[in-house]
Amino acid sequence: MARLVGRVSAPTLGRRRQRRSAEREKSIRAAALRIFRQKGFHAASMQNIADAVGLYKGSLYYYVSSKEELLVRLFEGRADQVLGEIRAITYGTGTCTEQLRAMVRAYVLGVLRNLDSVRVYLREEHVLPPAALRQVHDEQRTMRDLFEGVIGHGMRDGSFVGTDPKLAALALLGMCTWVHRWYRPKGRLTETAIADDFADRAIRMLSV
Amino acid sequence: MARLVGRVSAPTLGRRRQRRSAEREKSIRAAALRIFRQKGFHAASMQNIADAVGLYKGSLYYYVSSKEELLVRLFEGRADQVLGEIRAITYGTGTCTEQLRAMVRAYVLGVLRNLDSVRVYLREEHVLPPAALRQVHDEQRTMRDLFEGVIGHGMRDGSFVGTDPKLAALALLGMCTWVHRWYRPKGRLTETAIADDFADRAIRMLSV
DNA sequence: CCTACCGATCGGTAGG
DNA sequence: CCTACCGATCGGTAGG
Structure with missing residues (x-):
């Protein structure tokens, strides 16, 4: 089942799964903001963020393309x-x-x-x-x-x-x-x- | 001559040499301050600082014990x-x-x-x-x-x-x-x- | 023994 | 999403 879902095209992904994914992305951003504030951008590692959200470091790259992008997104629309x-x-x-x-x-x-x-x-x-x-x-x-x-x-x-x-x-x-x-x-x-x-x-x- | 100077005890070291060393240390601190300001502490590398003063990276450790010490010293007595x-x-x-x-x-x-x-x-x-x-x-x-x-x-x-x-x-x-x-x-x-x-x-x- | 470095490499970790 | 890695570079230290 999990395998099959993994193969369907993006637009027809299950709603529940989409929502879960969006929530995960939000929790990654929230953790990143908190950790960037605590340690500073360069001292904060992707591993720190992965640990905070309970993922492996490599898995973060399923949601964000880079550490820098994570920073940029934190400010989008803020002002x-x-x-x-x-x-x-x-x-x-x-x-x-x-x-x-x-x-x-x-x-x-x-x-x-x-x-x-x-x-x-x-x-x-x-x-x-x-x-x-x-x-x-x-x-x-x-x-x-x-x-x-x-x-x-x-x-x-x-x-x-x-x-x-x-x-x-x-x-x-x-x-x-x-x-x-x-x-x-x-x-x-x-x-x-x-x-x-x-x-x-x-x-x-x-x-x- | 160089050999003889090399053998005298620390307190009687040539004045010229002491002065040169002190000047070098000052130039290292000045470069560190400038580079820390430009790139931030973590993004600045000891190599960057070495390049700026014309030394090899390893040679910096003759003057300072660590990158952190370099930062600390920048603020000593400033206020x-x-x-x-x-x-x-x-x-x-x-x-x-x-x-x-x-x-x-x-x-x-x-x-x-x-x-x-x-x-x-x-x-x-x-x-x-x-x-x-x-x-x-x-x-x-x-x-x-x-x-x-x-x-x-x-x-x-x-x-x-x-x-x-x-x-x-x-x-x-x-x-x-x-x-x-x-x-x-x-x-x-x-x-x-x-x-x-x-x-x-x-x-x-x-x-x- | 000290100084002022050098060439090379250490153990770890970075982003990807 | 995980596992197993990469190219590179990090701060710091070795012997000479």
Whole structure:
């Protein structure tokens, strides 16, 4: 039976088997993310990941074509949600101050809710192949442009102080991104407490 | 002559030879720092470092006992200067505002003038053996305590707004440390321009 | 005995 | 998915 199933063409594979396979793939990615975060990409071995999911090392290559691909896939679409939220805010009707406050809040929460991927990405950026690197760099640039846009608008209409929206955006995004280094899920501060505090801080940094 | 020199006891070794050796060691460390920064610790090979300094790989082991030791040594004493400067500021006579401004300035300049070590450290922290890790963590904690101290003092005497000096210190240090990710030596902003701007920004973030 | 290396190879592990 | 491997290269060390 097992032999026979193995010979049927891919499109007609049993549904149950397809689902099992998809689940296995997800568990491989989850293990990879966890282990890449713990040991770093190069120090993490395919054997480590295989052990974690209970497979032989060689069998991983049935699901993924390379260790590098495993890394690339971890970031695919990761930024879309936060980027979408923040773009929506800039399309909204709030004042510059209201918009920036909401953007900082969304950004900090985005970092805190994707801690492992943020940590792995910031450490292993240089391992990404050119196309994937371009992709994440574009996302970063888009994010900065969104902040720079609102800050620049506020500087021109007098809501914010300063004349260099790019530098202000870099300062602000640095403050917010850095939470990935010190945040501990069981710490004294909740995600929303940090997000709200940083939103206030951002506005104050740009006021008067 | 060479034979005779070869026989004298270590303390009376030719000065020239000692100096040459010390220079070689420095050039090995410099190459290691550069290559660790470019490729990451695990992806960088001892062969890469040997190539960079014009030695055979095996010869590196005359100067260093292991690749890990090479990494550890890169951070030894690195924080001392900036930590000393910032501690001196807190011992000075300035107001909280004046002190914090000077501290932020010194910290940002410290990051910008040690770009490679900062980048390698932040990426390879997890590779350090326990004793070295404790050392750098202590330095980081000391730095944060210095900022937290001045900020807390200012919050109590009404110079600064807020009630959580630790969170304020983390926000501030994040903003300042993050410059290592975007600063480019040939960019439009000079080191002091960034340092001065961030000092203003820090004060504003804590005012009214 | 020491120094400053060399050519060759060690035991293991990498991705595939 | 497993077994049995590959070409190569890893960090580190041997004798001279």
